[in-house]
Amino acid sequence: xxxxxxxxxxxxxxxxxxxxxxxxxxxxxxxxxxxxxxxxxxxxxxxxxxxxxxxxxxxxxxxxxxxxxxxxxxxxxxxxxxxxxxxxxxxxxxxxxxxxxxxxxxxxxxxxxxxxxxxxxxxxxxxxxxxxxxxxxxxxxxxxxxxxxxxxxxxxxxxxxxxxxxxxxxxxxxxxxxxxxxxxxxxxxxxxxxxxxxxxxxxxxxxxxxxxxxxxxxxxxxxxxxxxxxxxx
Amino acid sequence: xxxxxxxxxxxxxxxxxxxxxxxxxxxxxxxxxxxxxxxxxxxxxxxxxxxxxxxxxxxxxxxxxxxxxxxxxxxxxxxxxxxxxxxxxxxxxxxxxxxxxxxxxxxxxxxxxxxxxxxxxxxxxxxxxxxxxxxxxxxxxxxxxxxxxxxxxxxxxxxxxxxxxxxxxxxxxxxxxxxxxxxxxxxxxxxxxxxxxxxxxxxxxxxxxxxxxxxxxxxxxxxxxxxxxxxxx
DNA sequence: TTATCCTGGTCATCAGATGACCTGTTGACT
DNA sequence: AGTCAACAGGTCATCTGATGACCAGGATAA
Numbered sequence: 315x316x317x318x319x320x321x322x323x324x325x326x327x328x329x330x331x332x333x334x335x336x337x338x339x340x341x342x343x344x345x346x347x348x349x350x351x352x353x354x355x356x357x358x359x360x361x362x363x364x365x366x367x368x369x370x371x372x373x374x375x376x377x378x379x380x381x382x383x384x385x386x387x388x389x390x391x392x393x394x395x396x397x398x399x400x401x402x403x404x405x406x407x408x409x410x411x412x413x414x415x416x417x418x419x420x421x422x423x424x425x426x427x428x429x430x431x432x433x434x435x436x437x438x439x440x441x442x443x444x445x446x447x448x449x450x451x452x453x454x455x456x457x458x459x460x461x462x463x464x465x466x467x468x469x470x471x472x473x474x475x476x477x478x479x480x481x482x483x484x485x486x487x488x489x490x491x492x493x494x495x496x497x498x499x500x501x502x503x504x505x506x507x508x509x510x511x512x513x514x515x516x517x518x519x520x521x522x523x524x525x526x527x528x529x530x531x532x533x534x535x536x537x538x539x540x541x542x543x544x545x546x547x
Numbered sequence: 548x549x550x551x552x553x554x555x556x557x558x559x560x561x562x563x564x565x566x567x568x569x570x571x572x573x574x575x576x577x578x579x580x581x582x583x584x585x586x587x588x589x590x591x592x593x594x595x596x597x598x599x600x601x602x603x604x605x606x607x608x609x610x611x612x613x614x615x616x617x618x619x620x621x622x623x624x625x626x627x628x629x630x631x632x633x634x635x636x637x638x639x640x641x642x643x644x645x646x647x648x649x650x651x652x653x654x655x656x657x658x659x660x661x662x663x664x665x666x667x668x669x670x671x672x673x674x675x676x677x678x679x680x681x682x683x684x685x686x687x688x689x690x691x692x693x694x695x696x697x698x699x700x701x702x703x704x705x706x707x708x709x710x711x712x713x714x715x716x717x718x719x720x721x722x723x724x725x726x727x728x729x730x731x732x733x734x735x736x737x738x739x740x741x742x743x744x745x746x747x748x749x750x751x752x753x754x755x756x757x758x759x760x761x762x763x764x765x766x767x768x769x770x771x772x773x774x775x776x777x778x779x780x
Numbered sequence: 781t782t783a784t785c786c787t788g789g790t791c792a793t794c795a796g797a798t799g800a801c802c803t804g805t806t807g808a809c810t
Numbered sequence: 811a812g813t814c815a816a817c818a819g820g821t822c823a824t825c826t827g828a829t830g831a832c833c834a835g836g837a838t839a840a
């Protein structure tokens with residue numbers, strides 16, 4: 315026998331949904347100010363706390379912005395308001411990290427093909443800069459990790475797809491921790507490996523400069539294989 | 548002249564951070580029960596509302612679960628707790644949709660290669676079922692759209708990467724609306740196009756059955772090209 | 781043993797009060 | 811006219827006491 319769920323939604327969720335619908339249906343446009351908490355409280359006939367919690371959850375979703383002393387406003391939003399909720403990396407196990415890495419690989423390989431074709435002169439300069447910094451800072455793990463991250467981010471930017479940049483950044487964050495640890499380890503036990511990383515980055519850069527998508531993809535593929543080996547020892 | 552921001556963080560954010568740190572530092576393990584709101588209110592020496600808002604924001608992040616009448620618990624989490632916040636699709640413009648589609652293409656092409664290799668017998672059955680439903684329900688746009696979605700989701704599942712499934716689902720959601728609209732349109736104006744979609748799906752299925760990654764990828768690529776054309780008229 | 785009731789602990793929500801903060805206005809001073 | 815302090819009105823931020831809803835587990839009755 316099937317029963318219909320009577321799940322009574324929590325009050326603030328109902329309110330949040332109602333307001334969200336208004337935004338979706340364009341009854342509330344970006345930039346508009348919502349009524350004050352007191353007002354809404356009366357309109358929806360619920361307490362102020364319920365309204366407040368509803369607004370807070372919408373703010374967490376990025377739909378609205380609450381400004382102390384001013385009011386609550388509908389946000390203007392675009393694809394870079396898409397966010398990925400990643401629990402802290404310390405809570406992941408090896409298998410999770412592997413899954414994440416697999417996805418990064420997909421995105422990164424896709425992005426570099428586009429980047430090689432679409433890259434501008436500016437992008438090249440940025441890449442050069444990152445490359446240079448990384449080489450300079452071989453001993454400063456913090457700085458070289460950041461430059462590494464910047465290198466990859468810049469490639470994503472060159473692909474001219476903002477959403478892709480956002481996703482790669484989010485996906486790479488938990489990996490970045492792992493990578494930095496690995497860098498520290500390598501510097502102590504296996505300096506030539508760092509040298510290899512740099513060569514791979516350089517190869518990637520050259521392929522992008524030549525706008526050779528295929529070569530770039532292969533270079534990136536080799537690079538990721540190296541990194542993967544280093545992480546999953 | 549540069550000035551340092553004196554941003555004083557809101558109370559509940561400080562509390563939320565404090566508790567999050569405890570979880571990250573493993574002082575609070577998954578399954579543990581947090582102190583009651585009253586208790587925490589005393590411990591942190593802030594009002595109950597601040598505690599409550601902090602807990603709500605952590606719940607939104609997926610780190611904890613608040614159970615009415617029982618208490619608040621640290622969640623066990625894994626990669627499928629990674630969520631992607633997508634504003635409602637109606638708020639996107641054409642360019643945004645194009646970016647999203649580009650990413651979907653990347654993920655989908657990557658996933659199908661893995662799926663073709665890793666697919667189990669069960670996965671094949673599911674795919675058959677989705678395929679069948681889609682064909683049956685040519686006139687029921689709702690049902691056929693769902694079957695379409697199921698078809699792609701099942702492929703992701705076959706790739707044996709839970710995170711990938713999650714991401715693809717989230718990414719495809721805003722596209723699904725567009726696609727359904729398109730389906731309705733096609734049914735009225737261009738029935739053969741629906742036929743073509745079905746053939747493409749079938750081709751994808753066959754390649755997966757043969758575990759031919761390359762062919763599967765090509766079939767999917769053709770399919771996505773078709774869909775893209777249909778969406779961006 | 782099993783079903784029912786009771787109780788203590790907890791979250792959900794409300795409403796009043798106070799403080800902090802922002803904007804715009806007014807009026808004095810330069 | 812331009813600058814600035816002071817003020818007022820509106821709004822969010824937070825605290826607090828009160829009440830209801832909900833759950834788990836123990837006590838009780840059939």
